[in-house]
Amino acid sequence: MLATSLFGILSLSSTGLGWEWGKSGKWDHRQRTTCHGTESTINYTTISGFFQQDDSATNSKGFDYTATNYGLIDQSYPTDNKFDPNGVKTQWERFAYYVNTLNRDCDQSTQYKVLFMARHGEGYHNAAESYYGTPAWNCYWGPLEGNGTSVWRDAQLTEAGIAQCTKANSFWSHSLATEKIPAPQSYYSSPLIRSATTANLTFNGLKLPADRPFAPTIKELFREGISMRTCDERSNKTYIQNLLPAFKFEEGFTEEDELWKGYEGETSEAQRKRTKFVLDDIFSNDDNTWISITSHSGQISSNLKVLNHIAFSLSTGQAIPALIKAVNLRKVKPVTTTIQSWTAEATCISPPITSISGQGCVCSTTTSALLATATPTTSLA
Ligand SMILES: *[C@@H]1O[C@H](CO)[C@@H](O)[C@H](O)[C@H]1NC(C)=O
Ligand SMILES: *[C@@H]1O[C@H](CO)[C@@H](O)[C@H](O)[C@H]1NC(C)=O
Ligand SMILES: *[C@@H]1O[C@H](CO)[C@@H](O)[C@H](O)[C@H]1NC(C)=O
Ligand SMILES: *[C@@H]1O[C@H](CO)[C@@H](O)[C@H](O)[C@H]1NC(C)=O
Numbered sequence: 001m002l003a004t005s006l007f008g009i010l011s012l013s014s015t016g017l018g019w020e021w022g023k024s025g026k027w028d029h030r031q032r033t034t035c036h037g038t039e040s041t042i043n044y045t046t047i048s049g050f051f052q053q054d055d056s057a058t059n060s061k062g063f064d065y066t067a068t069n070y071g072l073i074d075q076s077y078p079t080d081n082k083f084d085p086n087g088v089k090t091q092w093e094r095f096a097y098y099v100n101t102l103n104r105d106c107d108q109s110t111q112y113k114v115l116f117m118a119r120h121g122e123g124y125h126n127a128a129e130s131y132y133g134t135p136a137w138n139c140y141w142g143p144l145e146g147n148g149t150s151v152w153r154d155a156q157l158t159e160a161g162i163a164q165c166t167k168a169n170s171f172w173s174h175s176l177a178t179e180k181i182p183a184p185q186s187y188y189s190s191p192l193i194r195s196a197t198t199a200n201l202t203f204n205g206l207k208l209p210a211d212r213p214f215a216p217t218i219k220e221l222f223r224e225g226i227s228m229r230t231c232d233e234r235s236n237k238t239y240i241q242n243l244l245p246a247f248k249f250e251e252g253f254t255e256e257d258e259l260w261k262g263y264e265g266e267t268s269e270a271q272r273k274r275t276k277f278v279l280d281d282i283f284s285n286d287d288n289t290w291i292s293i294t295s296h297s298g299q300i301s302s303n304l305k306v307l308n309h310i311a312f313s314l315s316t317g318q319a320i321p322a323l324i325k326a327v328n329l330r331k332v333k334p335v336t337t338t339i340q341s342w343t344a345e346a347t348c349i350s351p352p353i354t355s356i357s358g359q360g361c362v363c364s365t366t367t368s369a370l371l372a373t374a375t376p377t378t379s380l381a
Contacts, residue, residue, distance in 0.1 A: 022185075024103045024289040025111040031328045032284040042280050045325045046309040047112075049073070050095065053312050053320045060312045065319050066171040069179060070116070072321070092181045096290075099323065103289060109328045111283065115307075116184060116292045117300050118168070118319035120198040121161030125152035125231035126316055139363065140348045142229030143262070153230035154193050157201075161194070164317025165201030172206055183208050185288035187216035189247070190223045190295045191234045196244050198317075199294035216294075217248045221278035224296035226259055226266040228345050233260040261342070268302070270341040275302040283326045 019026050031040065048054040052071040053063070065071055072091055077098040080087075084094055102112045128150055129137040146152050157165070175181040183206075189199040196218060203214040218240065226232050234240075234257045237249060259266075282291065293303070297314055304311060307324055314320060348363035 019104070021104070022100055022289060023287045024113050025283070025287045026108045027111070027284065027328060028108070031109065040328055040330050042283055043327045043329050044279070044307045045327075046304075046307050047323045047325055048310075050323050051321050054309060054322060056310050058312075060314070063318070065321075066167060070171075070175070070181065070319070070321050090178075090180045092175070092179050096180075096182045099289060102325075111326050113283070113289050113291055113324050113326070114182075115303075115322050115324060116290070116319060117303060117322070118198065118202065118292070118294045119297050119300055119314040119316060120157070120190075120192075120194040120294065121164035121168075121201075122158050122316040123152070123155035123161055123194040123231065124150045124158055125155040125229070126161075127158050128152055136352050138227075138229070139346055140351050142227070142231065143347055145230055153233055154235045155231045157194055157197055161198075161316060162201065165198050168198075168202040168317060168319070169204075169206070172202065176206060176208070182290045183212040184292035185212050185290045186282075186286050187214060187292045188219050188222060188282070188294070189216050190299065191218045191220055191240060191253070192223055192232075192296070193235060193240070193243065195222075195294045195296060196240065196247060199292070200244055200247075202294070203292070215246070215248065217250055218253065219250050219278055219281075220253060220259070221274045222293060222295045222299060223259075225268070225271045225298040225302070226261075228262055228265050228347070230262070233257055233262070263344075264342045265345045267340050267343050269339045271298070271302050272305060273339065275299070275306045279303065279306055 046054055050073060052058045052068060052073060053060070053065075058071075063071075069091065072095060074091055077094055079098045079101050080094055083089065083097040089097075099112055099114060106112065124146075125142070128141060128147065132141050141147065142152075144152075172181070176183060184203075187199060187203065189196045196216075199216050203216075206214065208214060223234060224232050236257070237253060237255045240247070241249075293300075295303070297316075300314060300320065301311065303309075304320075304322075307322060309322055312320055350364055353362045353364045
């Protein structure tokens with residue numbers, strides 16, 4: 001499965017020019033700056049065979065990364081003989097060494113990163129979606145501020161959501177000390193409160209290496225797919241900054257949410273396009289190899305698609321790792337496609353009479369009942 005023979009060949013092209021052990025990418029200025037343009041593009045491949053989550057035989061339902069060493073498969077790597085001749089290193093130490101050699105030996109257009117992608121813990125909007133059912137949530141309750149008891153505009157974590165983060169924090173604490181999991185070198189988060197809070201509760205207070213502090217950056221485009229529901233509207237920058245004072249914001253992050261509309265939703269095509277944009281940004285400008293991303297179920301699904309990873313759904317508080325190979329390719333011919341970015345979503349003006357799972361909700365009017373189709377996908381956000 002692991003092509004040992006590749007090593008001999010690839011190491012010839014290793015230049016080491018400006019490259020440091022533990023980093024990824026030897027891309028030059030041109031490769032970094034033209035990838036969003038028409039001249040070149042980044043092609044992503046998920047290298048499977050390392051994590052249970054990249055195997056289509058693994059059932060994502062009920063899978064718990066905290067009970068499975070983040071899903072890292074127990075196996076030997078071609079570099080074990082050199083790195084660990086006495087067999088005393090952990091699986092993670094040997095995997096880290098192997099990944100670092102992939103970066104050392106690859107050509108100048110290639111790089112490898114390991115992404116730890118975590119979904120936020122349960123938020124009030126998740127609790128409400130379960131309580132009302134997905135169609136009624138999509139068609140009526142979701143677009144509201146809340147229901148008088150709970151608020152779900154830019155939803156906060158519930159008690160259960162906070163407990164999921166505490167569990168994640170214990171997992172990292174144990175794994176850093178015992179399994180020697182590589183601490184992330186960079187941390188990114190969605191600007192939505194549920195994800196930023198999850199990142200903080202997961203990584204705050206850990207014993208991290210001095211050169212790998214928990215210093216998260218908020219990136220707008222790691223937010224959830226933008227539906228017309230209020231849980232997808234983010235708070236203003238001042239509010240986020242006051243709540244999480246040590247978080248940094250990417251350059252150009254606006255005070256107000258300029259993307260959420262409240263009357264129509266982002267198409268999945270548009271979401272994939274901006275997902276490619278944010279991943280290209282990280283792969284072009286961040287030479288770190290071990291990257292943490294705290295985001296959302298729909299957004300992580302979109303990441304997985306762009307990364308050519310198999311689908312793997314995450315329940316709240318769950319996470320998925322992936323070994324990614326990124327190649328900077330010259331574009332043969334520039335592709336110009338027009339996509340539809342926004343689309344109307346079904347709603348009712350009062351609580352629906354009933355909701356039919358997988359079909360939609362039956363709106364009530366004074367005179368008649370209308371069948372509005374709700375997006376049957378469950379637990380986005
Ligand atoms: C890009 O990566 C995908 C997934 O690994 C692969 O199938 C495809 O051939 C690659 N495209 C090019 C142009 O190399
Ligand atoms: C509001 O929704 C929550 C579920 O998120 C539920 O527990 C609560 O009872 C609802 N409040 C009202 C007034 O219906
Ligand atoms: C930011 O949002 C908060 C909470 O919604 C609000 O109280 C505050 O006035 C807003 N600040 C600015 C600068 O708009
Ligand atoms: C995480 O939350 C704690 C407690 O509210 C706060 O002191 C800390 O600054 C936060 N961390 C970051 C990175 O903002």
